[in-house]
Amino acid sequence: MSGLAAPVALGLTILLDVGGQLLFKLGLDGDESQAQPERGLIRRVLGSPTIAGGVALYAVEFGCWLFVLSRLDLSLAFPIATLSYVGVVLASRLFLREAVSPRRWIATLLIAAGAACIGMSA
Template sequence: MNTMNLSVILVTVFMSACAQLLLKLGMQRAGVDFMQGGVAGILRVLFSPHVFSGIFVYAVSVLVWLWVLSRVDLSIAYPFVGLSFIFTLLFGYAFLGESVNAMRIGGSLLIAAGCIFVAKS
């Protein structure tokens, strides 16, 4: 795989993880239960700045991912989506104060190793 394709894949996966962080922050700050807030609650959540931004970033990442799929075999590109687990683990720890234990770190290292094997194949 060439450096350009790998770089774009990594950017896309990173953007997707950023979108997840924004969605989580939006849900925390919305202050309503999405499923029990009725139409007003749903609209409040959808139009909160973080949720709206998260949806936008996710949509852009999907468009970039389509570009990736036009250039790279699916069986090569898709395993890199696993890196989103690592990014979200780091984001959860850094921005949300979530705990990180040895099992999560070990699992993330296994995912990273798998991505390295796929990239070198």
């Protein structure tokens, strides 16, 4: 079971990164920010519970990432962690209803293919 700990933690870092990014975007674009457009960016960020949630996810991700690095080569872990880019594009489309151009989908698939090649070489 301990052989699965690092890959599971790596997957968790990817999910936490995607979740954090979504919370950051929601915190900046959400109703709380729209209600007070005259507030400066720093005040909106510091006063947003949604952004605070994103920071909390990033703190947990940081701990998971350190665990991953203690068990896997950086040259393996970091390229696989780029799957967070794929996750952010998918989550942006699904949860934020952002438009994603065909070119961006192709680039996202290339990132996923690169991560898969590195993962298979391990």
